[in-house]
Amino acid sequence: MNRDMALAFVEGYGRTWEAWDFEGFADLFTDDVVYVEHPTDETVIGRDQILDYIRREQEAEGVAYVRMGTPIIGDDHVVGEFWTMMTKPDERDTLIGCFIAQLDATGRCWHFRQYWHEVDRHVAPYSGWGQ
Secondary structure (H helix, E strand, O other), rough: OOHHHHHHHHHHHHHHHHOOOOOHEEEEEEEEEEEEEOOOEEEEOOOOHHHHHHHHHHHOOOEEEEOOOOEEEEOOOOEEEEEEEEEEEOOOEEEEEEEOOOOOOOOOEEEEEEEEEEOOOOOOOOOOOOO
């Protein structure tokens, strides 16, 4: 994995999430990926489950405005922050978190874990977030 691949993964993660591009999102991962959605929630294994997961997330989140921070890249790992404001007809939430992704030689993720916190209103990022 090189720096350009890591940057492309982070950019693609945010872009496909915001657009609810299910196939594009799944294409960021290997066919046998292990995706730890949150330490206290579910672990998703494989492309088919990734597709199911992202479809459920669209229903839960509604319209998502996703901002990605500047990633930290090392060896086969990339660490990225996200700040996502989600809007449904009667609900406004903010999801703030980070992920650790391990990428293969082609730039696809084979192991992913994320940690996040949800706020029950829209909250703008603080000055200097994501740098």
